[in-house]
Amino acid sequence: MGSTTDKIKGNANEAIGKAKQGIGEATGSDRxxxxxxxxxVKGKxxxxxxxxxxxxxxxxxxxxAAARRAAE
Structure with missing residues (x-):
């Protein structure tokens, strides 16, 4: 995966994780x-x-770039 893909998936997982925590808090679901x-944490x-x-x-x-400059 590229860095941008990692960051996008990370943001999505972080947001979903926070949502799950909120729903779990609201419903009393420790699981x-x-x-x-x-x-x-996976998202981070x-x-x-x-x-x-x-x-x-x-x-x-x-x-x-430094190697190219040195070779010139």
């Missing part, structure tokens, strides 16, 4: 609240993965 927490992890991919790509691009 649903727990599922919501897990899904929210996906977003972090997208950020890490962006950072790695930027570092590679900078290194490649």
């Amino acid at each position: 649903l609240k727990g599922e919501g927490v897990v899904q929210e 992890g996906q977003q972090a993965m997208g950020d890490a991919k962006d950072a790695a790509k930027e570092a590679i691009d900078r290194a490649a």
